[in-house]
Amino acid sequence: MDFELFKKAAVDEAQKLGLTEYELYCETMADRTAEGFGHELRSFSDSTTGGVSFRCSVDGHLGSAATQDMTEAAARQLVRQAVENGRFLESDDKAVFAPAGGAYAPCPERTVPAPDTADLVKTVLSCQEALYAADPLTRDGCESSVTAFERTVAIVNSNGVDLSQKVSGCMAFAVSVLQQGEELEDNYEIASGPLAEMDIRALAKKAAAGARAKLGADVASTGTCPVVFSPKAMRSLLGVYFSVFSADNARKGMSRLMDKEGQVIAAETVTLVDDPFYKDAAFPCAFDGEGSPTYTKNIIEKGVLKTLLFDLKTAAALGRTTTGNGARRGYDSPVAIMPTNLYLAPGTLTEDELLEKAGNGVYIDFLGGLHAGADPISGDFSLQSGGFVIENGKKTRPVKSFTVAGNFYDLLKNVAALSDKVDMPASGSSISIGSPAVLLEAMSIAGK
Amino acid sequence: MVSRSLCQEVLSRAMSTGADFAEIFCQNTAVHAVSLVSKKVDSISDSTICGAGIRVFKGLRSVTASTVDMSRAGLLRCAASAAAALGEGNEQREINLRERILPNPHGTAVVPGSAGNGPRTYLVRKAAEAAYAVSPGIVQVRAGLGDWDRRILVANSEGLYARDRQIRTRLFCTAIAEKNGETQSGSANVGRLMGLEIFDQYDPAEIGRQAAEQAVVMASAGYCPAGVMPVAIGNGFGGVIFHEACGHSLEASSVAIGMSEFSGKLGQVIANEKVTAIDDGTIPGAWGSITMDDEGTPSRKNVLIEKGVLKGYMIDRMGSRRMGMEPTGSARREDYTYTTTSRMTNTYIAAGEDRAEDIIASMDLGLYAKSMGGGSVNPATGQFNFAVSEGYIVRNGRICEPVRGASLVGRGSEVIMKIDMVSSDLELGAGNCGSSSGSVPVNVGQPLIRVSSITVGGR
Numbered sequence: 001m002d003f004e005l006f007k008k009a010a011v012d013e014a015q016k017l018g019l020t021e022y023e024l025y026c027e028t029m030a031d032r033t034a035e036g037f038g039h040e041l042r043s044f045s046d047s048t049t050g051g052v053s054f055r056c057s058v059d060g061h062l063g064s065a066a067t068q069d070m071t072e073a074a075a076r077q078l079v080r081q082a083v084e085n086g087r088f089l090e091s092d093d094k095a096v097f098a099p100a101g102g103a104y105a106p107c108p109e110r111t112v113p114a115p116d117t118a119d120l121v122k123t124v125l126s127c128q129e130a131l132y133a134a135d136p137l138t139r140d141g142c143e144s145s146v147t148a149f150e151r152t153v154a155i156v157n158s159n160g161v162d163l164s165q166k167v168s169g170c171m172a173f174a175v176s177v178l179q180q181g182e183e184l185e186d187n188y189e190i191a192s193g194p195l196a197e198m199d200i201r202a203l204a205k206k207a208a209a210g211a212r213a214k215l216g217a218d219v220a221s222t223g224t225c226p227v228v229f230s231p232k233a234m235r236s237l238l239g240v241y242f243s244v245f246s247a248d249n250a251r252k253g254m255s256r257l258m259d260k261e262g263q264v265i266a267a268e269t270v271t272l273v274d275d276p277f278y279k280d281a282a283f284p285c286a287f288d289g290e291g292s293p294t295y296t297k298n299i300i301e302k303g304v305l306k307t308l309l310f311d312l313k314t315a316a317a318l319g320r321t322t323t324g325n326g327a328r329r330g331y332d333s334p335v336a337i338m339p340t341n342l343y344l345a346p347g348t349l350t351e352d353e354l355l356e357k358a359g360n361g362v363y364i365d366f367l368g369g370l371h372a373g374a375d376p377i378s379g380d381f382s383l384q385s386g387g388f389v390i391e392n393g394k395k396t397r398p399v400k401s402f403t404v405a406g407n408f409y410d411l412l413k414n415v416a417a418l419s420d421k422v423d424m425p426a427s428g429s430s431i432s433i434g435s436p437a438v439l440l441e442a443m444s445i446a447g448k
Numbered sequence: 449m450v451s452r453s454l455c456q457e458v459l460s461r462a463m464s465t466g467a468d469f470a471e472i473f474c475q476n477t478a479v480h481a482v483s484l485v486s487k488k489v490d491s492i493s494d495s496t497i498c499g500a501g502i503r504v505f506k507g508l509r510s511v512t513a514s515t516v517d518m519s520r521a522g523l524l525r526c527a528a529s530a531a532a533a534l535g536e537g538n539e540q541r542e543i544n545l546r547e548r549i550l551p552n553p554h555g556t557a558v559v560p561g562s563a564g565n566g567p568r569t570y571l572v573r574k575a576a577e578a579a580y581a582v583s584p585g586i587v588q589v590r591a592g593l594g595d596w597d598r599r600i601l602v603a604n605s606e607g608l609y610a611r612d613r614q615i616r617t618r619l620f621c622t623a624i625a626e627k628n629g630e631t632q633s634g635s636a637n638v639g640r641l642m643g644l645e646i647f648d649q650y651d652p653a654e655i656g657r658q659a660a661e662q663a664v665v666m667a668s669a670g671y672c673p674a675g676v677m678p679v680a681i682g683n684g685f686g687g688v689i690f691h692e693a694c695g696h697s698l699e700a701s702s703v704a705i706g707m708s709e710f711s712g713k714l715g716q717v718i719a720n721e722k723v724t725a726i727d728d729g730t731i732p733g734a735w736g737s738i739t740m741d742d743e744g745t746p747s748r749k750n751v752l753i754e755k756g757v758l759k760g761y762m763i764d765r766m767g768s769r770r771m772g773m774e775p776t777g778s779a780r781r782e783d784y785t786y787t788t789t790s791r792m793t794n795t796y797i798a799a800g801e802d803r804a805e806d807i808i809a810s811m812d813l814g815l816y817a818k819s820m821g822g823g824s825v826n827p828a829t830g831q832f833n834f835a836v837s838e839g840y841i842v843r844n845g846r847i848c849e850p851v852r853g854a855s856l857v858g859r860g861s862e863v864i865m866k867i868d869m870v871s872s873d874l875e876l877g878a879g880n881c882g883s884s885s886g887s888v889p890v891n892v893g894q895p896l897i898r899v900s901s902i903t904v905g906g907r
Contacts, residue, residue, distance in 0.1 A: 037705065040508075040509070041509060042508070042509065042510070043509065043510040043511060043512065043787065044510075044511045044512075044533040044534075045511070045512040045513065045514075045787060046511075046512070046513040046514075046529050046530070046533060047512075047513070047514040047515075047785050048514065048515050048516065048517075049499060049514065049515075049516050049785050050516060051495075051497075051516070062491075063492075064491075064492075064493055064494075065493065065494040065495070066493070066494065066495040066496070067495065067496040067498075068496060068497055068498050068499060068516050069496050069498050070516070070517075074496070081494050082494075084564075084565065085492035085493065085494060085565065086492075087565075088482075088489055088492055088565040088566075088569055089489050089490070089491070089492065090488040090489040090490075091485070091488050091489065091490045091491075092488070093490075117532075117533055140705070140706060141705060141706060141707045141828065177707070177828060184828050184829055185829065186826070186828050186829065219903070222674050222675050222676075224907075252485060252486065252588060253587050253588040253624055253626075253631065254588065254624070256631070332479075332493070332495035332497075334491055334493060368824055368826075368831070368833050369822070369823050369824045369833035369834060369835065369855065371822055371824070372821040372822035372823050372824070372833075372834060372835035372855075373821070373823075373833060373834075373835040373855045373905075375633065375853075377624060377631055377632075377633045378630065378631055378632050378633065378852075380852060380853040381853070382672075382835070382853050382854055382855035382905040382906060382907070383833070383855065383905070384824075384831065384832075384833030384855065384857040384905075386831075400831065401831060401857055401858065401859065401903065402857070402903065402905075403674070403833075403855055403857055403903065403905025403906075404905070405671075405674065405853055405855075405905050405906055405907040406907065444674055444906070444907030445674070446674030446675060446903055446904060446905040446906060446907075447903060448676065448903075
């Protein structure tokens with residue numbers, strides 16, 4: 001894909017049409033993945049994809065279009081289509097593009113040497129062997145994959161912004177499947193980093209230990225009790241509800257947080273941070289999807305909502321400045337307000353002390369069906385769960401096939417304590433989410 | 449898209465290191481979306497997705513490679529990379545492709561792309577205006593129209609060269625109602641494998657009204673109680689229960705490797721005798737229909753369960769190799785970058801003989817789940833969940849007050865045994881199903897059914 005030639009044709013067409021404000025965003029992704037199954041390599045895939053989006057101001061409205069066709073003819077068509085789309089817009093929002101000369105923070109380098117195909121295959125086969133060796137109850141069905149990826153983004157606009165970034169890395173994914181009598185349990189774990197530094201055996205052991213702990217689970221009892229969300233469970237909940245901190249959602253009535261900045265919206269234990277350069281994040285970036293500088297900020301500080309998140313358009317509409325949170329989930333996704341990397345700041349208790357504080361309740365390690373069971377607008381959730389019973393301050397029997405129900409806004413106010421360690425694992429997505437374990441005073445459980 | 453002779457050359461290159469099968473899938477999809485927020489056109493987007501995926505098999509091993517570079521050099525490079533990952537060698541294989549043309553029962557009268565932005569924004573506006581008109585309590589409406597013009601080409605080393613064009617149109621509306629400072633949303637949509645002529649059959653205003661009415665009802669609803677109880681699940685999108693509780697576990701992707709509750713159970717009773725379930729990709733114009741699947745296999749009607757007995761699975765080409773059973777026209781992928789696997793098309797529980805009113809009347813205390821959201825399942829353990837978007841308490845055989853925030857959880861193999869009443873009012877509902885080969889359009893469906901007992905998550 002030759003972005004330079006494409007860019008030249010698009011800019012030429014834009015000028016021909018008399019456009020004065022426009023932007024090109026280009027993203028490329030290359031992935032190589034080896035998948036293991038049984039004791040063999042099941043499949044290998046090698047994918048190169050990407051595309052370009054063009055946005056422009058058409059009488060103040062934001063016209064846009066995207067394509068994967070990198071020919072010169074496609075570049076010209078892309079510009080004409082964006083103009084055509086802009087002509088039909090009625091929103092009061094004005095098209096705004098990032099000014100040149102922004103204060104971009106130095107971005108930590110995240111590139112690793114690209115491994116050979118043979119090394120990817122060797123690693124995935126050793127992962128399979130480690131899964132089988134990890135537990136005598138292991139049965140066929142275990143699978144693993146090892147991926148080497150490279151992602152580049154580039155953004156240029158008519159104000160003179162010209163930015164690019166490249167990130168590369170490796171990820172490993174292992175699923176352990178154990179069988180005891182008729183009962184089957186599985187568990188997956190993820191690791192990331194340079195291939196040579198990955199501890200594949202530890203990954204497989206962790207996957208198997210997680211599956212082993214779930215065996216023999218009973219259905220939890222219906223009732224209201226203290227609940228500890230594991231970092232994994234809390235991360236999945238934050239993954240749905242970060243949308244409530246978008247100023248765009250707030251002004252459109254899709255979040256309850258409009259005009260709540262400066263007010264207490266959570267327990268004093270809660271500090272929620274947006275940090276583009278968090279040390280464990282997979283995709284640190286000094287600029288957002290519109291080319292605005294990114295920076296670290298507390299969204300909630302000791303229970304007080306310090307700021308909502310803004311992109312250029314919403315900031316202009318509300319008389320604010322962008323917080324560098326205009327994100328793109330892909331070359332053809334519209335700019336939407338999202339955190340860069342989001343984490344709940346740690347508390348002071350160890351996880352054991354947190355369980356002790358809970359006394360008797362439920363430890364929830366798995367939440368399922370979040371796309372349906374968690375309503376981002378009302379904040380209500382009712383979710384399939386799995387985890388352990390907490391008895392006398394200790395995790396004991398596994399439980400499954402029950403639900404936990406509540407409301408995210410209430411939950412923020414009911415955080416009694418957090419553990420002292422934030423867990424932010426690898427994520428294939430450009431947003432990484434982290435959390436410690438979180439103790440909530442009372443949640444509704446539905447089971448037997 | 450890509451000529452027969454170039455496909456022959458590419459397939460030959462892909463097989464040069466000892467593959468016993470090679471396939472090329474080419475795609476060019478034009479996606480268009482219009483959305484309205486607060487009565488104003490808020491965004492219009494266009495996206496062209498184009499590229500090719502090449503796949504080679506050797507026994508049960510597969511290699512896939514994909515590229516956006518559709519030039520001859522780009523495709524040959526992609527084929528060479530697939531071949532190199534499979535093994536070594538420099539065999540010359542002669543491939544002879546013949547074009548196969550299937551009759552297409554899903555004719556499109558009005559190709560959305562030819563209509564431009566004017567008619568599309570008009571349709572969305574009709575839906576949004578109707579939603580606002582339902583009640584002054586409606587504080588926000590989002591409505592949108594998406595259309596997809598997907599052209600695909602599949603060629604393989606068995607001589608197949610086949611093209612298809614799938615045009616889909618979908619209108620959705622989400623309305624938000626406010627009451628006492630709390631907000632609740634309602635949503636509705638219609639989607640078909642059709643062009644804009646879909647709106648000769650469906651009034652966009654009806655979609656807007658349905659969404660708004662649901663939001664208004666839910667804004668005055670209390671929380672659903674928690675516990676185990678009988679549940680009546682409404683027709684149409686209610687069929688998501690079968691999709692999650694059973695459908696995914698009948699896909700070769702989990703069955704072929706022994707990772708499904710239903711592996712090795714053909715001919716056995718796995719469901720209540722009232723349950724007959726079908727996956728049918730041939731229904732003319734239906735959202736989940738396909739003329740051929742993404743491996744070129746013609747779509748067909750597959751009976752999965754007949755009166756409680758397991759009759760069949762949904763099988764793709766690799767699943768077919770593992771299982772020793774023929775492919776069922778079920779191979780699908782979101783786009784060329786995904787590896788094709790077995791997926792559902794239009795999956796439903798067939799009409800039964802119970803009367804809807806008898807189902808409600810049979811319940812002393814339970815839940816009527818009139819409208820469902822989505823859900824998910826782990827096929828290995830059968831543990832599934834799905835969300836109720838509009839529910840009512842049933843007391844003494846009568847539908848009473850609305851309740852919100854409910855979800856249903858259970859184990860698939862247990863729940864389909866408990867579907868003990870099935871009415872006759874079969875309907876289908878459009879959704880998007882996400883799995884390892886990406887997001888694909890599917891219909892779920894059923895008549896009103898009763899599940900004798902299931903865990904209801906509420907508070």
